Amino acid sequence: MDTVYKPIAKQDLLIRMSIDPCWSPEIKDGPFQQMVKLIGDESLLDVNIAALHAERRGRWLQILAQVKPIYQKTFLYLGDTEEFVDDVIFQKFLSSNFLWEAEYSLPHPLGYGRGIEKATPFIYFLRSQSEVLLKKVLELAELEYAIFKAAYHLPSKQPSGMEDKLYISPAATLMSVKNDVLNILEGKEILESPSDVYYMISPTGRNFRLTEEIFMFLQSFSNGREIGSLKERERKILNTALGLRVLCENPSELESKPLKHS
Amino acid sequence: MEKDKNEKELTLNELQELVAPGFFEADTNGGLSDAIIGPLLGPRVDN
Numbered sequence: 001m002d003t004v005y006k007p008i009a010k011q012d013l014l015i016r017m018s019i020d021p022c023w024s025p026e027i028k029d030g031p032f033q034q035m036v037k038l039i040g041d042e043s044l045l046d047v048n049i050a051a052l053h054a055e056r057r058g059r060w061l062q063i064l065a066q067v068k069p070i071y072q073k074t075f076l077y078l079g080d081t082e083e084f085v086d087d088v089i090f091q092k093f094l095s096s097n098f099l100w101e102a103e104y105s106l107p108h109p110l111g112y113g114r115g116i117e118k119a120t121p122f123i124y125f126l127r128s129q130s131e132v133l134l135k136k137v138l139e140l141a142e143l144e145y146a147i148f149k150a151a152y153h154l155p156s157k158q159p160s161g162m163e164d165k166l167y168i169s170p171a172a173t174l175m176s177v178k179n180d181v182l183n184i185l186e187g188k189e190i191l192e193s194p195s196d197v198y199y200m201i202s203p204t205g206r207n208f209r210l211t212e213e214i215f216m217f218l219q220s221f222s223n224g225r226e227i228g229s230l231k232e233r234e235r236k237i238l239n240t241a242l243g244l245r246v247l248c249e250n251p252s253e254l255e256s257k258p259l260k261h262s
Numbered sequence: 263m264e265k266d267k268n269e270k271e272l273t274l275n276e277l278q279e280l281v282a283p284g285f286f287e288a289d290t291n292g293g294l295s296d297a298i299i300g301p302l303l304g305p306r307v308d309n
Contacts, residue, residue, distance in 0.1 A: 066302070069294075069298040070294065070298065108303075109303060110303070116302070117302055147290075147294060148294055148299075151294040151299045152299065152302070152303070182288050182290070185288070185290045186288060186289045186290060199288075200285070206287060207287070207288045207290050208281070208285045208286055208287050208288060209285075209286040209288060210284060210285060210286070211284040213284065214282075214284045214285065233282075236282035236283075237282045237284070239282070240280070240281045240282040240285055243280075244281075
Protein backbone atom coordinates (compact mmCIF):
# COMPACT_ATOMS: atom_id res chain seq x y z
CA MET A 1 0.00 0.00 0.00
CA ASP A 2 1.35 3.45 -0.91
CA THR A 3 2.20 5.77 1.95
CA VAL A 4 -0.05 8.81 2.17
CA TYR A 5 2.03 11.86 3.10
CA LYS A 6 0.90 14.96 4.93
CA PRO A 7 2.64 18.23 4.07
CA ILE A 8 5.66 19.01 6.24
CA ALA A 9 7.66 22.23 6.67
CA LYS A 10 10.37 22.84 4.07
CA GLN A 11 12.92 22.91 6.89
CA ASP A 12 11.88 19.40 7.97
CA LEU A 13 11.95 18.19 4.37
CA LEU A 14 15.49 19.46 3.83
CA ILE A 15 16.76 17.90 7.05
CA ARG A 16 15.13 14.59 6.17
CA MET A 17 16.64 14.74 2.67
CA SER A 18 20.08 15.34 4.10
CA ILE A 19 20.06 12.21 6.30
CA ASP A 20 17.42 9.65 5.30
CA PRO A 21 18.61 7.57 2.30
CA CYS A 22 14.99 6.78 1.37
CA TRP A 23 14.29 10.52 1.00
CA SER A 24 16.99 11.10 -1.57
CA PRO A 25 15.76 13.65 -4.14
CA GLU A 26 16.81 11.56 -7.15
CA ILE A 27 14.55 8.60 -6.26
CA LYS A 28 11.78 8.71 -8.86
CA ASP A 29 8.40 9.10 -7.16
CA GLY A 30 10.14 8.55 -3.83
CA PRO A 31 9.02 10.24 -0.60
CA PHE A 32 10.99 13.42 -1.37
CA GLN A 33 9.55 13.91 -4.84
CA GLN A 34 6.03 13.15 -3.62
CA MET A 35 6.40 15.67 -0.79
CA VAL A 36 7.67 18.33 -3.18
CA LYS A 37 4.54 17.82 -5.31
CA LEU A 38 2.39 18.01 -2.20
CA ILE A 39 4.03 21.23 -1.04
CA GLY A 40 3.90 22.58 -4.58
CA ASP A 41 7.43 23.96 -4.71
CA GLU A 42 9.25 22.39 -7.66
CA SER A 43 12.33 24.55 -6.98
CA LEU A 44 13.17 22.10 -4.19
CA LEU A 45 14.07 19.55 -6.86
CA ASP A 46 17.03 21.67 -7.93
CA VAL A 47 19.59 19.80 -5.86
CA ASN A 48 23.31 19.25 -6.40
CA ILE A 49 23.12 15.48 -5.89
CA ALA A 50 26.87 14.82 -5.68
CA ALA A 51 27.31 17.52 -3.02
CA LEU A 52 24.26 16.22 -1.16
CA HIS A 53 25.65 12.69 -1.07
CA ALA A 54 28.95 13.93 0.37
CA GLU A 55 27.16 16.06 2.96
CA ARG A 56 24.79 13.23 3.82
CA ARG A 57 27.57 10.77 4.42
CA GLY A 58 29.15 13.23 6.84
CA ARG A 59 25.88 13.39 8.76
CA TRP A 60 25.64 9.59 8.87
CA LEU A 61 29.13 9.46 10.36
CA GLN A 62 28.14 12.11 12.93
CA ILE A 63 25.16 10.04 14.05
CA LEU A 64 27.29 6.91 14.18
CA ALA A 65 29.95 8.80 16.14
CA GLN A 66 27.35 9.62 18.77
CA VAL A 67 25.92 6.10 19.00
CA LYS A 68 29.09 4.04 18.82
CA PRO A 69 30.80 5.14 22.07
CA ILE A 70 27.63 4.28 24.00
CA TYR A 71 27.43 0.82 22.41
CA GLN A 72 31.19 0.19 22.34
CA LYS A 73 31.05 -3.54 23.04
CA THR A 74 27.98 -4.11 20.89
CA PHE A 75 29.85 -2.62 17.94
CA LEU A 76 32.50 -5.30 18.29
CA TYR A 77 29.76 -7.53 16.87
CA LEU A 78 28.10 -4.99 14.53
CA GLY A 79 31.26 -4.03 12.67
CA ASP A 80 33.74 -1.23 12.06
CA THR A 81 32.54 2.30 11.38
CA GLU A 82 33.57 2.32 7.72
CA GLU A 83 31.70 -0.91 7.07
CA PHE A 84 28.75 -0.30 9.33
CA VAL A 85 27.88 3.14 7.95
CA ASP A 86 26.93 1.42 4.68
CA ASP A 87 25.52 -1.71 6.30
CA VAL A 88 21.89 -2.48 5.59
CA ILE A 89 21.12 -2.35 9.32
CA PHE A 90 22.45 1.19 9.77
CA GLN A 91 20.82 2.35 6.55
CA LYS A 92 17.48 1.08 7.84
CA PHE A 93 18.08 2.91 11.13
CA LEU A 94 18.58 6.17 9.24
CA SER A 95 15.11 5.77 7.72
CA SER A 96 13.35 4.40 10.79
CA ASN A 97 10.68 6.23 12.74
CA PHE A 98 12.72 5.57 15.86
CA LEU A 99 15.29 8.09 14.62
CA TRP A 100 12.78 10.60 13.30
CA GLU A 101 10.16 10.71 16.05
CA ALA A 102 11.32 12.53 19.17
CA GLU A 103 9.19 10.37 21.47
CA TYR A 104 11.85 7.65 21.06
CA SER A 105 14.35 9.73 22.97
CA LEU A 106 14.98 10.74 26.57
CA PRO A 107 14.27 14.33 27.64
CA HIS A 108 17.50 16.27 27.91
CA PRO A 109 18.35 16.85 31.59
CA LEU A 110 18.81 20.59 31.04
CA GLY A 111 15.44 21.06 29.40
CA TYR A 112 16.38 21.10 25.70
CA GLY A 113 13.67 18.54 25.08
CA ARG A 114 13.67 15.17 23.39
CA GLY A 115 15.38 14.07 20.21
CA ILE A 116 18.93 15.12 21.07
CA GLU A 117 20.44 11.86 22.20
CA LYS A 118 20.47 9.00 19.68
CA ALA A 119 21.12 6.07 22.02
CA THR A 120 17.41 5.55 22.72
CA PRO A 121 16.29 5.53 19.06
CA PHE A 122 19.11 3.09 18.36
CA ILE A 123 18.03 0.57 21.02
CA TYR A 124 14.40 0.79 19.84
CA PHE A 125 15.63 0.11 16.33
CA LEU A 126 17.85 -2.82 17.37
CA ARG A 127 14.88 -4.36 19.21
CA SER A 128 12.92 -4.18 15.96
CA GLN A 129 15.72 -6.16 14.25
CA SER A 130 15.63 -9.14 16.61
CA GLU A 131 15.14 -11.54 13.70
CA VAL A 132 18.49 -10.66 12.16
CA LEU A 133 20.57 -10.01 15.27
CA LEU A 134 22.02 -12.62 17.61
CA LYS A 135 20.30 -12.80 20.98
CA LYS A 136 23.57 -12.12 22.82
CA VAL A 137 24.20 -9.00 20.73
CA LEU A 138 20.76 -7.64 21.58
CA GLU A 139 21.25 -8.42 25.24
CA LEU A 140 24.63 -6.69 25.20
CA ALA A 141 23.07 -3.65 23.51
CA GLU A 142 20.32 -3.59 26.15
CA LEU A 143 22.95 -3.64 28.88
CA GLU A 144 24.97 -0.83 27.32
CA TYR A 145 21.79 1.19 26.83
CA ALA A 146 20.86 0.69 30.50
CA ILE A 147 24.28 2.02 31.53
CA PHE A 148 23.84 5.02 29.22
CA LYS A 149 20.36 5.74 30.63
CA ALA A 150 21.69 5.56 34.18
CA ALA A 151 24.41 8.10 33.35
CA TYR A 152 22.24 10.54 31.38
CA HIS A 153 20.54 11.96 34.44
CA LEU A 154 22.28 12.58 37.74
CA PRO A 155 20.75 10.64 40.62
CA SER A 156 18.87 12.67 43.20
CA LYS A 157 21.03 13.64 46.17
CA GLN A 158 18.63 12.26 48.70
CA PRO A 159 17.14 8.78 48.46
CA SER A 160 13.39 8.40 48.83
CA GLY A 161 11.96 7.18 52.11
CA MET A 162 9.65 4.23 52.61
CA GLU A 163 6.59 6.26 53.57
CA ASP A 164 4.97 6.51 50.14
CA LYS A 165 4.37 4.27 47.17
CA LEU A 166 7.66 3.34 45.51
CA TYR A 167 8.48 2.90 41.81
CA ILE A 168 11.47 1.74 39.82
CA SER A 169 13.41 4.87 38.90
CA PRO A 170 13.22 5.61 35.14
CA ALA A 171 17.02 5.95 35.16
CA ALA A 172 17.49 2.46 36.65
CA THR A 173 17.12 -0.86 34.84
CA LEU A 174 16.27 -4.33 36.06
CA MET A 175 16.89 -6.89 33.35
CA SER A 176 17.11 -10.62 32.87
CA VAL A 177 19.31 -12.14 30.16
CA LYS A 178 20.02 -15.56 28.72
CA ASN A 179 23.69 -14.74 28.12
CA ASP A 180 25.74 -13.26 30.94
CA VAL A 181 26.80 -10.29 28.80
CA LEU A 182 27.91 -8.29 31.82
CA ASN A 183 31.03 -10.46 31.62
CA ILE A 184 32.04 -8.58 28.48
CA LEU A 185 32.01 -5.28 30.34
CA GLU A 186 34.12 -6.94 33.00
CA GLY A 187 36.70 -7.96 30.40
CA LYS A 188 35.74 -11.62 30.35
CA GLU A 189 34.14 -13.87 27.79
CA ILE A 190 30.41 -14.48 27.85
CA LEU A 191 29.68 -17.39 30.11
CA GLU A 192 26.89 -19.64 29.04
CA SER A 193 24.33 -19.81 31.77
CA PRO A 194 21.94 -22.70 32.22
CA SER A 195 19.32 -20.30 33.56
CA ASP A 196 18.46 -16.62 33.34
CA VAL A 197 20.86 -14.09 34.82
CA TYR A 198 19.54 -10.96 36.53
CA TYR A 199 21.06 -7.48 36.54
CA MET A 200 20.38 -4.20 38.27
CA ILE A 201 21.87 -1.11 36.63
CA SER A 202 21.75 1.77 39.07
CA PRO A 203 21.86 5.55 38.46
CA THR A 204 24.79 5.74 40.91
CA GLY A 205 27.10 4.00 38.41
CA ARG A 206 27.18 0.79 40.45
CA ASN A 207 25.89 -2.31 38.71
CA PHE A 208 24.92 -5.66 40.17
CA ARG A 209 23.97 -9.22 39.44
CA LEU A 210 20.96 -10.20 41.51
CA THR A 211 19.48 -13.40 42.78
CA GLU A 212 16.19 -14.31 41.12
CA GLU A 213 14.39 -13.70 44.41
CA ILE A 214 15.65 -10.11 44.70
CA PHE A 215 15.02 -9.44 41.01
CA MET A 216 11.39 -10.60 41.32
CA PHE A 217 10.89 -8.59 44.50
CA LEU A 218 12.23 -5.38 42.93
CA GLN A 219 10.32 -6.01 39.71
CA SER A 220 7.12 -5.98 41.74
CA PHE A 221 7.60 -2.19 42.04
CA SER A 222 7.33 -1.67 38.27
CA ASN A 223 3.86 -0.16 38.44
CA GLY A 224 4.29 1.33 41.89
CA ARG A 225 3.74 -0.48 45.15
CA GLU A 226 2.85 0.43 48.70
CA ILE A 227 5.39 -0.87 51.16
CA GLY A 228 3.09 -2.26 53.83
CA SER A 229 4.62 -4.50 56.44
CA LEU A 230 8.04 -5.87 55.60
CA LYS A 231 10.15 -8.75 56.74
CA GLU A 232 13.62 -7.75 57.93
CA ARG A 233 15.20 -9.22 54.80
CA GLU A 234 12.85 -7.26 52.52
CA ARG A 235 13.65 -4.08 54.43
CA LYS A 236 17.37 -4.61 53.80
CA ILE A 237 16.73 -5.14 50.08
CA LEU A 238 14.62 -1.98 49.91
CA ASN A 239 17.23 0.03 51.78
CA THR A 240 19.84 -1.07 49.27
CA ALA A 241 17.60 -0.27 46.30
CA LEU A 242 16.72 3.15 47.74
CA GLY A 243 20.36 3.93 48.54
CA LEU A 244 21.36 3.05 44.98
CA ARG A 245 18.43 5.20 43.65
CA VAL A 246 16.88 2.20 41.91
CA LEU A 247 13.57 2.80 43.68
CA CYS A 248 12.04 6.23 44.10
CA GLU A 249 8.81 7.93 45.13
CA ASN A 250 8.49 10.01 41.98
CA PRO A 251 8.58 7.98 38.75
CA SER A 252 8.61 11.12 36.59
CA GLU A 253 11.85 12.39 38.12
CA LEU A 254 13.53 12.05 34.72
CA GLU A 255 11.33 14.75 33.23
CA SER A 256 13.61 17.64 32.47
CA LYS A 257 13.22 20.99 34.10
CA PRO A 258 12.04 23.83 31.84
CA LEU A 259 14.81 26.11 30.67
CA LYS A 260 14.88 29.56 32.19
CA HIS A 261 15.91 32.38 29.89
CA SER A 262 17.13 35.60 31.44
CA MET B 263 13.81 17.23 65.38
CA GLU B 264 16.76 18.56 63.36
CA LYS B 265 19.00 16.01 64.96
CA ASP B 266 16.68 13.19 63.89
CA LYS B 267 16.78 14.39 60.29
CA ASN B 268 20.57 14.47 60.29
CA GLU B 269 20.76 11.02 61.75
CA LYS B 270 18.38 9.66 59.11
CA GLU B 271 20.41 11.29 56.30
CA LEU B 272 23.65 9.83 57.60
CA THR B 273 22.14 6.38 57.79
CA LEU B 274 20.79 6.56 54.25
CA ASN B 275 24.12 7.75 52.88
CA GLU B 276 25.82 4.87 54.58
CA LEU B 277 23.34 2.53 52.96
CA GLN B 278 24.63 3.49 49.56
CA GLU B 279 27.91 1.81 50.46
CA LEU B 280 26.37 -1.24 52.07
CA VAL B 281 24.36 -3.70 50.04
CA ALA B 282 22.08 -6.45 51.22
CA PRO B 283 22.98 -10.11 50.68
CA GLY B 284 22.03 -11.26 47.17
CA PHE B 285 23.42 -8.15 45.41
CA PHE B 286 26.70 -9.00 43.65
CA GLU B 287 28.51 -5.91 42.41
CA ALA B 288 29.94 -6.10 38.91
CA ASP B 289 33.44 -4.91 38.14
CA THR B 290 32.50 -2.52 35.37
CA ASN B 291 34.45 0.54 36.51
CA GLY B 292 31.31 2.60 36.99
CA GLY B 293 29.09 4.00 34.28
CA LEU B 294 29.92 5.83 31.08
CA SER B 295 32.94 8.07 31.25
CA ASP B 296 32.54 11.85 31.21
CA ALA B 297 34.39 11.87 27.89
CA ILE B 298 31.44 10.02 26.33
CA ILE B 299 28.48 11.39 28.22
CA GLY B 300 29.80 14.95 28.60
CA PRO B 301 29.43 16.09 24.98
CA LEU B 302 25.83 14.83 24.95
CA LEU B 303 24.89 16.77 28.03
CA GLY B 304 26.72 20.06 27.87
CA PRO B 305 27.33 21.78 31.21
CA ARG B 306 25.45 19.90 33.91
CA VAL B 307 23.56 21.38 36.82
CA ASP B 308 23.78 19.34 39.97
CA ASN B 309 20.31 18.51 41.25
